[in-house]
Amino acid sequence: MPDPAIHRLSPGLAPLWREVHRRLSSGQTVRRVTVGPLTEHERTAIADFFGWARLPMEFATVEMDSFEQVVATATGSTVRSIVEQIVGPIGDRSAERRQAAAERKQLWDWLTGHEVVAAQPALLGWATAMRRSGPLHGSVPETRAELERALHVVAQLPSAGIPVPVFADSVLGDPHALDEGVRLHGMVVKALAAVFGIDVPVDSVQLRRLWERAGLAGDELSSTVLVAGPRGTGTSVVDRILSACANPGRRRVRRAGCGDRCGRQLAGGCADR
Numbered sequence: 001m002p003d004p005a006i007h008r009l010s011p012g013l014a015p016l017w018r019e020v021h022r023r024l025s026s027g028q029t030v031r032r033v034t035v036g037p038l039t040e041h042e043r044t045a046i047a048d049f050f051g052w053a054r055l056p057m058e059f060a061t062v063e064m065d066s067f068e069q070v071v072a073t074a075t076g077s078t079v080r081s082i083v084e085q086i087v088g089p090i091g092d093r094s095a096e097r098r099q100a101a102a103e104r105k106q107l108w109d110w111l112t113g114h115e116v117v118a119a120q121p122a123l124l125g126w127a128t129a130m131r132r133s134g135p136l137h138g139s140v141p142e143t144r145a146e147l148e149r150a151l152h153v154v155a156q157l158p159s160a161g162i163p164v165p166v167f168a169d170s171v172l173g174d175p176h177a178l179d180e181g182v183r184l185h186g187m188v189v190k191a192l193a194a195v196f197g198i199d200v201p202v203d204s205v206q207l208r209r210l211w212e213r214a215g216l217a218g219d220e221l222s223s224t225v226l227v228a229g230p231r232g233t234g235t236s237v238v239d240r241i242l243s244a245c246a247n248p249g250r251r252r253v254r255r256a257g258c259g260d261r262c263g264r265q266l267a268g269g270c271a272d273r
Contacts, residue, residue, distance in 0.1 A: 012045025027094025
């Protein structure tokens with residue numbers, strides 16, 4: 001139940017209570033508090049409360065020892081008690097930061113000591129990169145859950161040449177879990193690149209080759225590109241394919257990664273669909 005004396009306190013003291021609450025919640029020793037900018041009403045309320053002969057300036061500084069004495073006289077209670085009743089429970093941000101740091105350390109220690117990482121030391125570099133990027137959305141539980149999924153995927157590889165979506169569905173219960181653009185996809189791709197000692201793929205061709213090294217077949221449906229008759233302007237394989245496929249009224253299909261194979265098939269035309 002709120003202290004009845006609180007109702008006798010001027011509403012003009014509200015900025016002071018809020019600032020004291022903020023400072024006490026830091027978990028550090030507080031010897032003085034500066035509050036402001038203050039309105040004339042708030043300056044008058046503070047001057048009356050402390051018995052000052054003059055109004056404070058726009059910013060007022062209050063010594064905590066003096067504050068405790070005045071609060072005790074006016075309410076018979078302590079500053080902490082009154083502040084908690086007016087503003088709310090006083091936290092301890094310093095302790096919260098220490099707790100958060102301990103939880104993050106526990107997370108990264110768990111990752112570097114994980115059995116999958118221990119079995120493939122090349123993943124230590126990946127684990128370091130994950131640590132450097134920090135917890136997802138600042139959440140340790142969310143990060144651990146996603147890392148567990150990534151490590152579970154890596155532990156199931158190499159596979160037997162099944163398509164990536166089929167593999168994702170069998171291992172994670174979601175055929176789209178390893179789609180490009182999905183966060184887990186990035187984690188797994190980086191982990192596999194570390195295992196194979198290669199650079200992280202930067203295009204669909206390199207990604208397909210990475211999946212193949214891991215015993216997976218790329219998802220053709222996701223990498224098929226339909227274009228509406230543009231002609232190539234250069235001499236590259238892609239330019240020659242576009243020019244050959246630009247006949248009006250015909251749909252053509254070009255799959256990522258076919259490269260020179262498609263070039264060799266130009267004499268027979270592109271694949272009709």
